Amino acid sequence: MERERAGKMEITTRAPGKIILAGEHAVVHGYTAVASSIDLYTVVSLRLSTEDEDTIKLQLNDIGLDFSWPIERIKEVLSHLGSPFSSTPTTCSLETVKSLTALVDEQSFPETRIGLASGVCAFLWLYTSILGFKPATVIVSSDLPVGAGLGSSAAYCVALSAALLAFSDSVKLDVNQKGWLMFEETEVELLNKWAFEGEKIIHGRPSGVDNSVSTFGNVIKFKSGNMTRINCNMPLRMLITNTKVGRDTKALVANVSARKSRHPDAMCSVLNAIESISDEWSTIIQSHAVDDLSLSTNEEKLGELMEMNQGLLLSLGVSHASIEIVLQTTMKYKLASKLTGAGGGGCVLTLLPTQLSGAVVDKLVEELESYGYQCFTAGIGGKGVQISFDGSS
Amino acid sequence: MERERAGKMEITTRAPGKIILAGEHAVVHGYTAVASSIDLYTVVSLRLSTEDEDTIKLQLNDIGLDFSWPIERIKEVLSHLGSPFSSTPTTCSLETVKSLTALVDEQSFPETRIGLASGVCAFLWLYTSILGFKPATVIVSSDLPVGAGLGSSAAYCVALSAALLAFSDSVKLDVNQKGWLMFEETEVELLNKWAFEGEKIIHGRPSGVDNSVSTFGNVIKFKSGNMTRINCNMPLRMLITNTKVGRDTKALVANVSARKSRHPDAMCSVLNAIESISDEWSTIIQSHAVDDLSLSTNEEKLGELMEMNQGLLLSLGVSHASIEIVLQTTMKYKLASKLTGAGGGGCVLTLLPTQLSGAVVDKLVEELESYGYQCFTAGIGGKGVQISFDGSS
Known part of the structure; x- marks a missing residue:
């Protein structure tokens, strides 16, 4: 692939959290709400391993948890899906969630972190759906507190999807550019859909607002399931x-x-x-x-x-x-x-x-x-x- | 007069404070509010003096202030009004307020109590309008904090008007009854009007809600100047x-x-x-x-x-x-x-x-x-x- 050809084996992505500026709860009853991105980020680093390594690793820095799965083990768990996976965003079936959860549960992690299982499931689903069984290490760290309503899970899914897609053929970016780069419009649309699939594993029935704000940034007005992106033209x-x-x-x-x-x-x-x-x-x-x-x-x-x-x-x-x-x-x-x-x-x-x-x-x-x-x-x-x-x- | 004839030279009245249950501020813009009496009272005792005494005395127990005016001095101040006064509730003219304020100011009272001058003015107006220049001592004490929105000034005007009217020909009550007695409907209507005149001296342009609640008790719903008395049928x-x-x-x-x-x-x-x-x-x-x-x-x-x-x-x-x-x-x-x-x-x-x-x-x-x-x-x-x-x- 392009990234690999260019010798770039590691990329970093970041996705912002969100706040609701106005209209929380009202939105549930069909009234307008306004959400905005905040400049607090979840950062994902993805480093491809050499082909002789045979594990996929996930490091969650903020909570000090490391996961490592032999690729063969993951293949085995997902064998019912056939191969190759679809390259367009697909929903993880309940059956697959169950299989992945069982896989995650094989590694002991503290009882209090049990809610994280779904986040790790989402990782495995997005990873294997987008990158297949390529060995790599993914490191996640975040400014965002978990479960505080600042869209930490959406930022996680968005940054993760972005990092994974960057190594796929779906994204065309100039690897020689410096600094933080934006994706193309079609790329972010795709990325947002993948992130939404991750959110579904974590939240069941998310509104899609959190991942959209994290993906597109700026401000989003939403009402009865419709979202309108608007520009914030004042410093705030x-x-x-x-x-x-x-x-x-x-x-x-x-x-x-x-x-x-x-x-x-x-x-x-x-x-x-x-x-x-x-x-x-x-x-x-x-x-x-x-x-x-x-x-x-x-x-x-x-x-x-x-x-x-x-x-x-x-x-x-x-x-x-x-x-x-x-x-x-x-x-x-x-x-x-x-x-x-x-x-x-x-x-x-x-x-x-x-x-x-x-x-x-x-x-x-x-x-x-x-x-x-x-x-x-x-x-x-x-x-x-x-x-x-x-x-x- | 009847009270005197029956040998009752002293009576006591009490009038309740009020709270706004719902709708404060909205009522200013023409929306409904609901006010209620509370069982915290301002109590007024009025004791007629023997005819050879020639002062009208006011004791404000809660703030420890005593006023005493020679009747001749009051007559002099109000000489521009002629005599006798009207027996129906009349508004104290600005000129009379000024004269009474000057009279009140003759007695030194603490700077911090200066807001009380209007309350004392209201006393003199109600007293002389209803009882003329009969010598007496009026003692006021109250459960209600002043200036806290609990209708203390209205309760004061209502209890005062009630005490004064009790010695006038307008009120017919059996002096031999025991305990707290209610006034007749026509009597409270009259009393409320007098109290409202007192409130005007204290507040300029009162809504009339406070004195009405204090007079009639129970609950009053009011909107755009219209008041409806309603019954509270639950203990609260x-x-x-x-x-x-x-x-x-x-x-x-x-x-x-x-x-x-x-x-x-x-x-x-x-x-x-x-x-x-x-x-x-x-x-x-x-x-x-x-x-x-x-x-x-x-x-x-x-x-x-x-x-x-x-x-x-x-x-x-x-x-x-x-x-x-x-x-x-x-x-x-x-x-x-x-x-x-x-x-x-x-x-x-x-x-x-x-x-x-x-x-x-x-x-x-x-x-x-x-x-x-x-x-x-x-x-x-x-x-x-x-x-x-x-x-x-």
């Missing part, structure tokens, strides 16, 4: 506070539905209000600020929209004591915050206006971290998945 | 937490209007949601619970409505760090809370379900008071103004 920075409180997304979604059936009129108005906020968000971030004044006016409006959205999320019943602590803390600094994602814990966004001094942010972060929370500063609406041939990472 | 108890954070109601109302003009669609939906909540409140509290189960179902619904309403008030931008602390604290006890009144500080309501143990309430109160807040437990929807001839208080 958020403080993301991970309360580390785990939540049950399904239960939260079910509770909102139950509340909607108990108070249909009020809840309908609440959801309408959220949709208006999503619409305003997408209008404002697409506008080009002509000067600092109009930028700061737009920032104020967005802060106001965040405060309003948070109030509406409280109305939906998806807030949590830990989220309230973050709100109360950032309110002291006159900064607007809202939960992002399912709520009931998870992450909280705080808008950091461009004029805000770093010293204030440091003080706020210190205060938030004193509660045991984890803070990230993230730029909003950056690029999607990228690749590097020179180890830019 | 609230914890009222006074954050003691003072606020500027006018500025808060103006901020909501400004936000509405910046985000008309979203805000309109938010206000619609609040109206639906007010409507649900009035439906639920009018319903008769047939058993403990349906009572507890109704309590859960009201708690949910309070949480939703609070979220919507946050959306309007009228919350405050102190309110958030109360919310966060009560959330730990799985109790629903909302601010009541203008927000930006002031008071927060927490629904206390009938099944909740006193020990839990005590613990919660202790925690809230550790922040320097003041807590009251109050029954909702009780009787309005009452009178006692035997010192029931």
Whole structure:
């Protein structure tokens, strides 16, 4: 293949996480939501081994777990599929998921990491579907906390699909270019489909929003299954506070539905209000600020929209004591915050206006971290998945 | 007069405070709100002096201030009005307010109490309008914090008007009855009108809701200036937490209007949601619970409505760090809370379900008071103004 011919045996890809700027939960009921990429990445390095090696290795750096499978063993497990696999994205059947899970379970890994099995399954499916049984080592590391609603699994699937496709015939990139490179439009479309297949193994019935944001970057408006990519034309920075409180997304979604059936009129108005906020968000971030004044006016409006959205999320019943602590803390600094994602814990966004001094942010972060929370500063609406041939990472 | 003839020279009246159960701020924009009396009272004792005394005395027990005016001095100040005054409720002219204020200012009272001048003016206006220049001592004491949105000034005007009218020919009550007595319907109508005139001196342009709730008790639904009295048919108890954070109601109302003009669609939906909540409140509290189960179902619904309403008030931008602390604290006890009144500080309501143990309430109160807040437990929807001839208080 081209990469190999060019003597490039190792490539690195990175895919961003996501946040929901507005409209979480409302989107479940057919109302508009807006999601954005953040400049926190999952990075995948793929190094092809020499042909005499006969294993596929996966290193998950953040949790310190290494997997290694003899290629013959994998072939055996997947023998029911025949060969070669399709080169277009295909869904992993339930039967194959079971076989792969059994394979993953052969390696002992801590009980507490049991949820990772599906992530390793997704790896094996994407790997063998795209690269077949070529020996290689794949190393994954990430800025993104797992299970906090920042799209870590999607970023993982996207970066992984990108790295694998880079060694396939589907992707044509100039290996001699330096730095982080973008894929072609048709390539990212393909890559996104593969990533979605990985997400399905991990999540069952994902919406496709997370992998699309991670793949395409920027901002995506979505409603009733339709996604519209929009450009964020203003610089925008958020403080993301991970309360580390785990939540049950399904239960939260079910509770909102139950509340909607108990108070249909009020809840309908609440959801309408959220949709208006999503619409305003997408209008404002697409506008080009002509000067600092109009930028700061737009920032104020967005802060106001965040405060309003948070109030509406409280109305939906998806807030949590830990989220309230973050709100109360950032309110002291006159900064607007809202939960992002399912709520009931998870992450909280705080808008950091461009004029805000770093010293204030440091003080706020210190205060938030004193509660045991984890803070990230993230730029909003950056690029999607990228690749590097020179180890830019 | 009748009271005097019966040898009763002293009577006591009490008038309840109020809370807004749902719809504050929305009501300013023409949407429905629901207010209720609480069983916290302002108590007024009026003792007629013997005719050879020639002063009118006012004792404000809670703040430890005593006023005393020679009757001749008051007559002199009000000489421009002629005599006798009208026996129907009349508005105190700006000129008279000025004259009375000058009279009040003759007595030194602390700078920090300067806001009280209007309350003392209202006293002098109501007193002289209803009782003329009869010498007496009026003693006021109250459970209600001042300026916290619990209708303390209205309760003061109502209890005062009731005490004064009890010595006039307008009220016919059997002085030999024991305990707290209700006034006749026509009497309370009259009394409410007088109290409203007092409120005007204190507040300029009051809505009339506070004095109506204090006068009639129970629950009042109001929209676009129209009030409907409704019956609360369920036992309902609230914890009222006074954050003691003072606020500027006018500025808060103006901020909501400004936000509405910046985000008309979203805000309109938010206000619609609040109206639906007010409507649900009035439906639920009018319903008769047939058993403990349906009572507890109704309590859960009201708690949910309070949480939703609070979220919507946050959306309007009228919350405050102190309110958030109360919310966060009560959330730990799985109790629903909302601010009541203008927000930006002031008071927060927490629904206390009938099944909740006193020990839990005590613990919660202790925690809230550790922040320097003041807590009251109050029954909702009780009787309005009452009178006692035997010192029931």
